[in-house]
Amino acid sequence: MSEMTLAKALNAGLRQSMERDSKVVLMGEDIGKLGGVFRITDGLQKDFGAHRVIDTPLAESGIMGTAIGMAYRGYRPVVEIQFDGFVYPAFDQIVSQVAKLHFRSLGRIKVPLTIRIPFGGGIGSPEHHSESPEAYFVHTAGLRVVAVSNPQDAYSMIQQAIACDDPVVFFEPKRRYHDRGEVDETVGLEGPGGLAMDAARVLTEGTDVTLVGYGPLAKTCLDAATAASDEGISVEAIDLRSLSPIDFGTIEASVRKTGRLVIAHEASQTAGLGAEIAASITERCFYFLEHAPVRVTGFDVPYPHSKLEFYHLPDLDRILDGVDRAMGRPNSLSGIEDGE
Amino acid sequence: MTAGHGGSPIQLLSPDGVRHPHERYDRFLADVDGRVEGADSAALLVSIYEDMVVARRIDAEGTALQRQGQLGLWPPFVGQEAAQIGSAHAIGPDDFIFPSYREIGVAYARGAELPDLVRQWRGNAHSGWDPFAMNMGPSQVVIGAQTLHAVGYAMGVLFDGAETAVVTYFGDGATSQGDVNESMVFAASFQAPVVFFCQNNQWAISEPVGVQAHVPIARRAPGFGISSVRVDGNDVLACLAATREALERARSGNGPSFIEAVTYRMGPHTTADDPTRYRDANELEDWKEKDPIARFEAYLASIGVVDDAVRARAAEKADSVAEAVREATIHMPDPEPESLFEHVYAGPQPVLERQRDHFERYRRGIEGGIGAGAATTAEGGR
Ligand SMILES: Cc1ncc(C[n+]2csc(CCOP(=O)(O)OP(=O)(O)O)c2C)c(N)n1
Numbered sequence: 101m102s103e104m105t106l107a108k109a110l111n112a113g114l115r116q117s118m119e120r121d122s123k124v125v126l127m128g129e130d131i132g133k134l135g136g137v138f139r140i141t142d143g144l145q146k147d148f149g150a151h152r153v154i155d156t157p158l159a160e161s162g163i164m165g166t167a168i169g170m171a172y173r174g175y176r177p178v179v180e181i182q183f184d185g186f187v188y189p190a191f192d193q194i195v196s197q198v199a200k201l202h203f204r205s206l207g208r209i210k211v212p213l214t215i216r217i218p219f220g221g222g223i224g225s226p227e228h229h230s231e232s233p234e235a236y237f238v239h240t241a242g243l244r245v246v247a248v249s250n251p252q253d254a255y256s257m258i259q260q261a262i263a264c265d266d267p268v269v270f271f272e273p274k275r276r277y278h279d280r281g282e283v284d285e286t287v288g289l290e291g292p293g294g295l296a297m298d299a300a301r302v303l304t305e306g307t308d309v310t311l312v313g314y315g316p317l318a319k320t321c322l323d324a325a326t327a328a329s330d331e332g333i334s335v336e337a338i339d340l341r342s343l344s345p346i347d348f349g350t351i352e353a354s355v356r357k358t359g360r361l362v363i364a365h366e367a368s369q370t371a372g373l374g375a376e377i378a379a380s381i382t383e384r385c386f387y388f389l390e391h392a393p394v395r396v397t398g399f400d401v402p403y404p405h406s407k408l409e410f411y412h413l414p415d416l417d418r419i420l421d422g423v424d425r426a427m428g429r430p431n432s433l434s435g436i437e438d439g440e
Numbered sequence: 441m442t443a444g445h446g447g448s449p450i451q452l453l454s455p456d457g458v459r460h461p462h463e464r465y466d467r468f469l470a471d472v473d474g475r476v477e478g479a480d481s482a483a484l485l486v487s488i489y490e491d492m493v494v495a496r497r498i499d500a501e502g503t504a505l506q507r508q509g510q511l512g513l514w515p516p517f518v519g520q521e522a523a524q525i526g527s528a529h530a531i532g533p534d535d536f537i538f539p540s541y542r543e544i545g546v547a548y549a550r551g552a553e554l555p556d557l558v559r560q561w562r563g564n565a566h567s568g569w570d571p572f573a574m575n576m577g578p579s580q581v582v583i584g585a586q587t588l589h590a591v592g593y594a595m596g597v598l599f600d601g602a603e604t605a606v607v608t609y610f611g612d613g614a615t616s617q618g619d620v621n622e623s624m625v626f627a628a629s630f631q632a633p634v635v636f637f638c639q640n641n642q643w644a645i646s647e648p649v650g651v652q653a654h655v656p657i658a659r660r661a662p663g664f665g666i667s668s669v670r671v672d673g674n675d676v677l678a679c680l681a682a683t684r685e686a687l688e689r690a691r692s693g694n695g696p697s698f699i700e701a702v703t704y705r706m707g708p709h710t711t712a713d714d715p716t717r718y719r720d721a722n723e724l725e726d727w728k729e730k731d732p733i734a735r736f737e738a739y740l741a742s743i744g745v746v747d748d749a750v751r752a753r754a755a756e757k758a759d760s761v762a763e764a765v766r767e768a769t770i771h772m773p774d775p776e777p778e779s780l781f782e783h784v785y786a787g788p789q790p791v792l793e794r795q796r797d798h799f800e801r802y803r804r805g806i807e808g809g810i811g812a813g814a815a816t817t818a819e820g821g822r
Contacts, residue, residue, distance in 0.1 A: 129644075129645070129647065130645045130646045130647060132646070133646055133717060133718040134645065134646035134717050134718050135717070137645070137712075155646075155647055155651055156651070157613075157616035157647075157651055157652050158583055158613035158614065158616045158617060158644050158647070158651075158652060159616040159617050159618065161618050162616065162618070185581075185582070186582065186583075188582075189582075189617065189618065189619070224512045224563060225512070225513070226512065226513055226541075226560065226561070226563075226566075226581060227560075227566045227581050228581045228582055229581075369795070370791065399780060399781065399792075399795050399799065400784070400791060400792055400795060401780055401781060401784050401792070402566075402784065404780055405560070405563045405564060405565050405566055405775070406512050406563030407562070407563045407564050407774050407775055408775055408777065408779070408780050411777045411780055411799070411803075412780060417806060418802065421802060421805070431805070432798065432801045432802035432804075432805035432806075433798060433801060433802075436801070
């Protein structure tokens with residue numbers, strides 16, 4: 101066990117994967133000498149060479165498309181998108197090509213491609229540097245989508261993603277890059293506690309409300325569970341980890357116990373992941389629900405400038421307010437409607 | 441291929457400030473060379489010089505304000521004053537500009553209100569100036585996207601039968617983007633009156649220009665059917681002349697042009713960048729000798745246009761502009777929380793109205809202390 105930041109854990113996980121399989125190559129802008137703008141690939145070019153850690157031209161569509169070609173050739177490319185907001189130039193290659201090749205070729209072509217995207221806000225960045233584009237990818241069949249939230253998962257899940265024969269969109273919560281945690285480096289592909297990357301994790305058990313979050317908000321949800329327990333509310337917090345496929349089994353088991361569901365994410369509300377989880381859980385657990393599922397999300401506005409971003413992002417207070425709504429306790433919407 | 445398009449860039453002022461005659465370009469400098477009756481060439485030259493000095497000072501102030509926590513980020517353009525101010529002085533008030541994020545010198549020369557230069561870097565908005573008051577689009581962060589907008593605007597100009605031209609700025613890295621290449625296809629096919637102004641400052645964050653292009657960038661445009669030129673981007677007269685030539689081509693119905701201004705980013709990519717990780721210090725020293733302002737000043741001194749009094753006046757102006765930028769930054773009020781919901785759509789939109797209403801209730805509730813929602817925020821930097 102050693103203590104490291106989430107950023108360092110990713111770096112260590114990438115290193116493990118590169119050592120394990122000589123076909124693993126990293127591609128992206130500024131990932132060589134600079135080590136990436138977040139230093140996730142720091143030192144890897146020095147140790148593995150410029151053909152395994154490739155500084156690419158400044159062209160996301162080009163990066164993604166050539167990574168597909170490398171996968172045809174038997175490589176396992178790991179692509180770094182510099183910031184969430186810059187994945188869109190590659191969007192066509194991801195949703196029309198990466199996602200569909202296996203289906204289109206009747207299973208003959210595998211695209212073991214990992215697309216790393218630092219995502220989410222809260223770091224005071226300019227435009228296009230704080231987005232939560234996960235729903236676009238979750239909506240696309242053929243892609244697996246995961247979001248890590250802590251160093252141990254970062255270390256293990258990056259290795260699992262790279263070893264996966266499906267394309268994986270791998271979201272990294274940039275505002276948690278510097279969070280520290282214990283990492284057991286003997287736990288790689290099998291995941292901590294044998295947890296596969298497509299399984300959700302119960303962060304803390306509770307009996308009154310199920311609270312689901314992922315990526316940057318997993319920690320906030322755990323904090324909310326602690327704060328709520330001071331108020332006498334027992335929250336079961338779940339870190340979703342896999343956004344596609346969603347581990348509905350874990351959420352369902354929890355909601356059958358608690359009868360209440362709150363989902364938190366930074367992405368805008370409309371047609372976001374919260375909508376999918378609310379609808380699916382309602383279908384599965386309608387007779388167990390004591391209250392309509394509650395969403396606590398970013399607003400339906402473009403990600404705002406940094407002076408306003410902390411109003412847009414669900415924080416501890418807003419999540420607790422959502423918990424109050426699910427519990428039917430006094431909350432910011434009291435008197436105007438029952439939940440939302 | 442046009443002269444100056446692959447080999448050494450066209451230069452009218454050598455690094456020691458000596459003006460060399462140029463067969464092709466002297467025609468575009470008749471006014472600043474004092475060959476146009478009634479034109480005050482000294483005044484023109486001094487205004488270019490002053491703009492360069494002030495632009496550098498604004499840049500230094502921006503960096504300082506970021507270091508002091510007053511701005512979230514700043515993209516320095518020190519070293520690129522000749523490319524920016526030279527080209528900006530060629531562009532007419534009716535012409536439209538589509539910049540990247542680094543054209544702060546262009547925006548200043550264009551007459552931007554000083555607070556508008558820092559507004560977005562402070563995090564108060566996603567843009568500063570009014571695009572239609574300045575005929576200059578907001579700064580663009582998505583690399584290369586603005587070049588397509590420029591071509592579309594130019595197509596509109598063409599279809600309107602107007603005399604306006606369009607200039608778009610971007611970096612060497614941007615030339616790798618699909619958008620930039622697609623914009624050249626459109627521009628050539630429609631013979632759009634657009635000028636592609638590439639500031640090749642040698643670096644796209646940590647990547648040297650060689651990662652983007654195997655041959656001089658100016659050579660790419662002819663493949664699209666666009667005439668191109670490579671100029672010394674630290675030579676303000678070369679930048680002025682080349683831009684004037686390209687604008688003349690646009691206005692006379694002869695289609696798009698591509699200018700590669702070969703220059704150097706003397707500072708970091710942004711205030712968040714550490715160039716020592718990827719850049720050799722000697723390189724910076726070499727480029728310091730080609731400093732665009734020192735070179736122009738030497739030339740102006742040699743023809744008697746700049747003396748100590750002019751220098752002092754420029755420095756004084758730079759100081760007062762910097763002071764104004766600082767004051768504007770420090771006293772810029774934070775935007776109202778509810779303004780989050782403004783300008784998402786042209787008019788009211790029911791779902792958003794509802795979210796806004798809930799947000800207002802929530803904020804009031806937090807202040808008044810309702811339920812568990814009144815718990816103290818444990819994170820975030822409000
Ligand atoms: C589509 C896109 N990808 C990546 C980035 C991140 N990024 C910001 S600036 C930059 C380098 C730009 O280099 P260049 O085009 O040469 O312009 P310069 O910064 O040198 O003016 C990169 C990679 C971005 N802003 N947009």
